[in-house]
Amino acid sequence: MIRVEDLAYSYNNGPSLSFPDFEVKADEACLVLGQSGVGKTTLLHLLAGLMTPSNGQIIIGETDISQLSGNRMDRFRGKNVGIIFQKNHFVQSLNVIENLLLTQKLSGVKQDLDYAKNILRQLNIDQYITKSTNDLSEGEKQRVSIARSLVNRPKLILADEPTSALDDGNCQAVYNLLKKQAKEVDAALLIVTHDGRLKDLVEKKVILNKNEVNV
């Protein structure tokens, strides 16, 4: 689960953003909605610990990640936060399963080949285990991305615009997949998007406005 309180971020001698308080429990899904430029990506990076907030708390599980720094933050993120980016990037020189195993390795989690294979199987991409990630279609790449975000059994899954490039049918399918998998590992699911189609599927929403707070 994740809880956010009094969160604010100020750019280097630039404007500052403040974010609404919210909480997403394990097994729960939540949308983060908002116009371009209101700080969706910034929020995502704050929650992932890629940036350090100027104020407030981000509690994932029992840990306030705003207190973590340096390598401990990197480790914590690797272990507890799975991120699905808008663009599906991989370590190109490694094949599908190697990418997953590297993710385990980097976070300091014990490498678990069976579990990684199992996830690929659940996502119906286990036939690509030894394929180069370059040879996959975009849809397959996204599935590998999802698999990678799950491979360490994270407490929080962050997805950045996972559906914006998909047609209606696939949009629903991907959401269902994310929801199912998040439930599987008992993770809170946070989807950052401006995709209106998801609004009907997800009950819980955090809406960002320019320096405004709405829950």
Add this chain to the structure above:
Amino acid sequence: MFKVAWKNIMHRPLTLMLNILLLGLGVGLMSFLFIMNDQLKEKFDNNLADIDLVVGAKGSPLQMILCNMYHIDSPTGNISIAEAKPYLKPNPAIFKRVVPLSLGDSHNGYRIVGTDHSFVALYNGAIASGKLFDKTLEVTIGHTVAVEGGLKIGDKFKSSHGFTQDEDQLHDHGEMTVVGILKPSRSVLDQLILTATSTVWAAHEHVEEKEIQIEAEHNHEHDHEGHDHDHEHDHEGHDHDDHDHAGHDHSHHDHEHHVHDLSREDLISHEDKEITAMLFQYVSKTNRVALNLPRSINDNTDMMAASPPYEINRLYSMMGVGTKALQVLGFLIALVSAISIFISLLNSLKEREYELSLLRVSGAGPGQLFSLVIFEGLILAFIGAVIGLLLGRIAMYFMASRLDISYGYDFGVGMFGLKDLYILLAALALGLLASIIPALRAFGLDIHRVLSGK
């Protein structure tokens, strides 16, 4: 991280090849020069054999030394026994040895040296099988001549005039007989065919005869078995004053063949004959007579005296310029390869910003990204250096076989030694240097910027 670095490198085979090729060439050139230098020095030093002075015909002193000590150049000319006579019976208080040499013939590219047993002693040679030559046309061969020339005791061959194998130049007179084989000495002795001075004379008298077309008058009887040598050649000293030259009429202007023996008396008695050079070993290098000898010979006789260490150092310094230039070239190539590694790492870093950010997202600290890039540089440098060292060896191998053909010198490829380790370490240092700036960039990568696509 190491594994990922390895995979990353292998993922770009063209870049990999370019970098490795450049570094390989640089390192290869340098290591080749190192080996070459070592081997040349070793060869030259092994063959110095404590020879203090070489005396021969006037000409280039370096050529004289290369010819008479290293057997890689042609003689400057010959000196007459009459002139050399005073030195051929040396004062044992001043000279440890004076060794006469007569060159001019060869067999299968191996030089035939007309001398006496003192030559073998000069190089600390020892008989492996058979015996040392005792008579005209008997030869004792060096280890390499036996092994690579395929000669064994009892074999007979005709010598050819000059130092290269040439069927037209075969002396068509009596054959030489191998009577002994020397143990390997790691000196020039290994590639020589040793015989008595008189063998060389005999061969050349025939050449002259042939040239003036009077050969018909002569009955070429090289069968010396009828002659009884009843003295014993037990060592190189040759202080035999009582050699029996019975039956030998030293009338110098006829070409009557007579038996020569190996004594100095016999040598000196042929004042009309010639030898190529003499090798001197002093008892003491600081003896006054010894110190003045070169000048005295150069000023007062038609002969020339030269000091081997001095001439060889001159040769080193002449070669040194060329070697230096090539070394600088090798270093420059290696430097260019370092720049190439630097640029390719930097370029791939730009391509891989997102990838590296992902590694950070997956839990890698900036330090791990730093070491990833450093590893990539080091792996490239390592492979390049190893390939370079191999290239150097391969080049040396071909060079060695060429030197073997043209000079009868036997160069090894050389073992991998401390120098190779230094070269390897230097290459790794270069790789480290080339990757440090890209690595620092990876360390300071702003993943927020990369991931938000700005």
